[in-house]
Amino acid sequence: MDEARFNAPPPPPLRAKVPRIALLLPLSGPHAKLGNSLLNAAQLALFHFAGKNFELLPQDTQGTPEGAADAAALAIGDGASLILGPLFSSSVETVAPPARAAGVKVVTFSNDRRVAGDGVFTLGFLPDEQVEHVVRFAFKRGMRRFAVLAPNNSYGASISAALEAAALDLGAEITGAEFYDPLADDFSGAVKTIANYKERRQNLLDQRKELENRQDEIALQALKRLENLQTLGDLPFDALLVAEGGKRLQALAALLPYYDIDPKKTRILGTGQWDADGIGSEPALVGGWFAAPAKKERQNFIQQYTEMYATAPSRLATLAYDATALAAVFVKSDGRFDVSEITAPQGFAGRDGIFRFHPEGYAERGLSIHQVGERNTRIILNAPASFQAAN
Structure with a gap:
C-alpha cells in the first residue's frame, strides 16, 4: 500500500444527489500516455453529457495491480458508486474483491472475459470475438483449412482457442499452429515451420534432380x-491467421513470402490489432481480412477529440468515452446503478458501433470485416445496425 497516496488531500465533500464515479487509469508510469488519453476521452464525454449531474473522480493506478488496489480503496472510501476501469486484467483482479465487498459495480476496459462477472463488466474488444467473425466470413467464401501464427502468451492461447472453437462450430479443419516468443x-x-518450408524446399530439389x-x-x-520456384507442393491451409499488430506484425508479414507463403494463394487473416493506419505498407498483408468495429462513429470521435485536445486519441480512448456516457445516463442521483439497464439485449450505439453486455459481464460488439489495401482498408462486410439484425 502506498501510504503517501492515502495522506493526500481528500476530494470535495459529497453533495446530496450528486453521484460519484471513479475512473481508474494508469496516469503515471510506462502507460501514462495511454491512461491520460483515456482520461481526456472521459472528460470529453462529460462535456457532451453536461446536463448530467455527477462527479468524475480520476485515480492513478500507476499501471500496476498494487496501484489499482490502492486506487480502488481510495475511490470506495471517497464514496464512489461506480468504478470505471482499470485497464489491465491483472489490475481488475485486485480491484474486483473490494468493489464487490462494498457493493460497487465495475466497468473495466480490459479485453479479458475471464475477469468479467459478479458485478464486473468488461468493455474491451474481445480477440476471440474478432477471430470468430473473420473465420466465419472466410469459411463462407470457401476456405476450409486454417492455421494460426501467434505469440506464445495468454493472448496467443486465447486466439488459438477461439480458432479451434470456430473451426469446430463450422466443421472446418485446423492444419497448423505455431507460437513464437x-x-x-x-x-x-x-514462419518457416508453419510454412512447412523445409519439406517443400526438399521436394523441389528432389524433383529438379530427378528431371536433370x-x-x-x-x-x-x-x-x-x-526455375523460379522456391518450393514444390501446396501449403496445408487455405487461410493463415496472424495474431499480431504493430512492428511485430510487419516483421512477421515480411517473412511470409520469403518462406513461400504466397498471399495471392493463401488468404492472410488478422484480428483487431490490424486496425491501424498504414498496415498496407507491408505487401504481404494487402488483400488480408480482419474483423474490427466500423470506423464511422470513431472517426467522428477522433475529430471531436482532436479539436478539443489538439492531438489524436489512443485507439482505446473510445472505451473511456462510452463507459463515461453509460455512467452519465444510467447512474441515478442517489448513486444506484441498475445492472438490468446496461444488460438490455438491444444494446447501445457507442463510438465503436453497437455493443451490449452479455449477462456474464463481457461486451459483445457488432463487427465489420475489413480488407487491407495498399493505402487504406475498406469494409467488405458492414457491421449490423442492430443486434436484432445480427441474430
Whole structure:
C-alpha cells in the first residue's frame, strides 16, 4: 500500500444527489500516455453529457495491480458508486474483491472475459470475438483449412482457442499452429515451420534432380518451369491467421513470402490489432481480412477529440468515452446503478458501433470485416445496425 497516496488531500465533500464515479487509469508510469488519453476521452464525454449531474473522480493506478488496489480503496472510501476501469486484467483482479465487498459495480476496459462477472463488466474488444467473425466470413467464401501464427502468451492461447472453437462450430479443419516468443528479435523459425518450408524446399530439389538425370525434352521443359520456384507442393491451409499488430506484425508479414507463403494463394487473416493506419505498407498483408468495429462513429470521435485536445486519441480512448456516457445516463442521483439497464439485449450505439453486455459481464460488439489495401482498408462486410439484425 502506498501510504503517501492515502495522506493526500481528500476530494470535495459529497453533495446530496450528486453521484460519484471513479475512473481508474494508469496516469503515471510506462502507460501514462495511454491512461491520460483515456482520461481526456472521459472528460470529453462529460462535456457532451453536461446536463448530467455527477462527479468524475480520476485515480492513478500507476499501471500496476498494487496501484489499482490502492486506487480502488481510495475511490470506495471517497464514496464512489461506480468504478470505471482499470485497464489491465491483472489490475481488475485486485480491484474486483473490494468493489464487490462494498457493493460497487465495475466497468473495466480490459479485453479479458475471464475477469468479467459478479458485478464486473468488461468493455474491451474481445480477440476471440474478432477471430470468430473473420473465420466465419472466410469459411463462407470457401476456405476450409486454417492455421494460426501467434505469440506464445495468454493472448496467443486465447486466439488459438477461439480458432479451434470456430473451426469446430463450422466443421472446418485446423492444419497448423505455431507460437513464437513475442520478445524475440527473429520470428523466422516460426514462419518457416508453419510454412512447412523445409519439406517443400526438399521436394523441389528432389524433383529438379530427378528431371536433370532424365535429360529428355519433356524433362528439360519441366525444369524450366521450376526455375523460379522456391518450393514444390501446396501449403496445408487455405487461410493463415496472424495474431499480431504493430512492428511485430510487419516483421512477421515480411517473412511470409520469403518462406513461400504466397498471399495471392493463401488468404492472410488478422484480428483487431490490424486496425491501424498504414498496415498496407507491408505487401504481404494487402488483400488480408480482419474483423474490427466500423470506423464511422470513431472517426467522428477522433475529430471531436482532436479539436478539443489538439492531438489524436489512443485507439482505446473510445472505451473511456462510452463507459463515461453509460455512467452519465444510467447512474441515478442517489448513486444506484441498475445492472438490468446496461444488460438490455438491444444494446447501445457507442463510438465503436453497437455493443451490449452479455449477462456474464463481457461486451459483445457488432463487427465489420475489413480488407487491407495498399493505402487504406475498406469494409467488405458492414457491421449490423442492430443486434436484432445480427441474430
